[in-house]
Amino acid sequence: MARKTINLLIRRQEETLAYQRLRKFSPIVAATFLTLFLITYLISLIYIAVNSRDYNNLKSEVEISEKRVSDKKATEGVYLATVNLLDLIKKIKKQDTQEVAVIFPELYSLQSSNTQINTAAIDNKGAVNLNITSFSLDSLEELVNQLKSKEESANFKSIKAQGILREKDGSYTLTITLNVMK
Amino acid sequence: MFKQLKKYLPLLRKYEFILSSTLVIIFTLFLSAKLLYPNFLKANEIYANKSELKSKLLRLNQKENKLNALNLNLLKTNFIKLNNVIPSQKDYVLLFETLDRLETTTGVSIVRTDFQLGTVSTTSAKLKKESVNGVFKLPVSVEAVGNYDSMILFLTYLSNLTGRLITVDKIQLELSDVLLTKIHISGSAYYNPFPSSIGKVDATLKDLNDDLEDLYQQILENQADVNLIEEPQEVPLGSQDLFFK
Numbered sequence A: 001m002a003r004k005t006i007n008l009l010i011r012r013q014e015e016t017l018a019y020q021r022l023r024k025f026s027p028i029v030a031a032t033f034l035t036l037f038l039i040t041y042l043i044s045l046i047y048i049a050v051n052s053r054d055y056n057n058l059k060s061e062v063e064i065s066e067k068r069v070s071d072k073k074a075t076e077g078v079y080l081a082t083v084n085l086l087d088l089i090k091k092i093k094k095q096d097t098q099e100v101a102v103i104f105p106e107l108y109s110l111q112s113s114n115t116q117i118n119t120a121a122i123d124n125k126g127a128v129n130l131n132i133t134s135f136s137l138d139s140l141e142e143l144v145n146q147l148k149s150k151e152e153s154a155n156f157k158s159i160k161a162q163g164i165l166r167e168k169d170g171s172y173t174l175t176i177t178l179n180v181m182k
Numbered sequence B: 001m002f003k004q005l006k007k008y009l010p011l012l013r014k015y016e017f018i019l020s021s022t023l024v025i026i027f028t029l030f031l032s033a034k035l036l037y038p039n040f041l042k043a044n045e046i047y048a049n050k051s052e053l054k055s056k057l058l059r060l061n062q063k064e065n066k067l068n069a070l071n072l073n074l075l076k077t078n079f080i081k082l083n084n085v086i087p088s089q090k091d092y093v094l095l096f097e098t099l100d101r102l103e104t105t106t107g108v109s110i111v112r113t114d115f116q117l118g119t120v121s122t123t124s125a126k127l128k129k130e131s132v133n134g135v136f137k138l139p140v141s142v143e144a145v146g147n148y149d150s151m152i153l154f155l156t157y158l159s160n161l162t163g164r165l166i167t168v169d170k171i172q173l174e175l176s177d178v179l180l181t182k183i184h185i186s187g188s189a190y191y192n193p194f195p196s197s198i199g200k201v202d203a204t205l206k207d208l209n210d211d212l213e214d215l216y217q218q219i220l221e222n223q224a225d226v227n228l229i230e231e232p233q234e235v236p237l238g239s240q241d242l243f244f245k
Helices: A017-071 A073-095 A099-108 A137-153 B002-014 B016-068 B072-085 B092-106 B148-157 B210-222
Strands: A115-123 A127-134 A156-166 A172-180 B109-115 B135-146 B166-174 B181-191
Touching: A017 A073, A017 B016, A073 B016, A073 B072, A073 B210, A099 A115, A099 A127, A099 A172, A099 B148, A099 B166, A115 A137, A127 A137, A137 A156, A137 A172, B002 B016, B072 B210, B092 B109, B092 B135, B092 B148, B135 B148, B148 B181
Parallel strands: none
Antiparallel strands: A115 A127, A115 B166, A127 A172, A156 A172, B109 B135, B135 B181, B166 B181
């Protein structure tokens, strides 16, 4: 009878390359992850502890400073009211061109011994309405010439004369409207 | 059940390193999400709050230094003069005082004064909503008689900050006499109620720039001196016994 051999050893299965690499590197990766986590967690705990202390100190300093500033509330109130009021006065003064006070002398200078301003209305936008009496034709002509010259010198624009009346005594009463440009 | 487990045992043994490593990684990720991430957020918050607190502290210190440099009594005295220019209420008395002073200074005779009366006794919610530049207008009209020079002075002095600020909107003149002029002025006085609050404690104080400083000095010089009434710190009590001094 021929000898028969039976191999009882289990044939070793060949391990794949991927499996070999996975087996080699997975513990390293796991250990690295764990170490990184522990280090980062420790750092975060130390950072929070240190900065919480600083934060609390800073907070109490701020509270003390706020208290000191609050004690000066009266001074702050008066100071703010002062600055606010000055700002308002400045804005109002800027808008107030005092046009009326500037125009009035120019109109007044139209008067002479033979020309009289009866009534005048001036507004701060420069609109003027005059009622003038000239006692002679010559003085009326002189008035017209003066108004023409004031077109350049005093910025009198859109000068219109209307409602010219000749009175029995030879005087002329007329209404003049004009605009004074800034 | 045990037979089924026995079936998977070789597989577990084969992949034990990989499985345990995976478990460790998953557990680490879980801990990171549960512990590390909240710590990270808290650290971020602390950092942001610290920066905010530092800037707040700086602002407070600067404000405190500015306030310490101010003299409250002087500010109060000067504020009375400012308040004469634009008071906090309609203050008709001040308006009349200003017009009286202008009469004396310029030589004009004020014949008639008209102003919007409105609510005299209260300055609550009934304040008229019409406002210019955040300040309330009080329409005023004045009738005056004077010569040419006094009229010009009067018109100029209305807004020269010696008294209440009155701006002129329109004038009507009647020259009935060679020397005398009758003038009717339509203008506005102003008033500005005090604000109800002064803002946050760490709000920055506005600076007085050069323009405002010049205006301030002009008003202080033009206004008459005022005496601040000192409030007594203690009110002395009388004797408990009527018969002994």
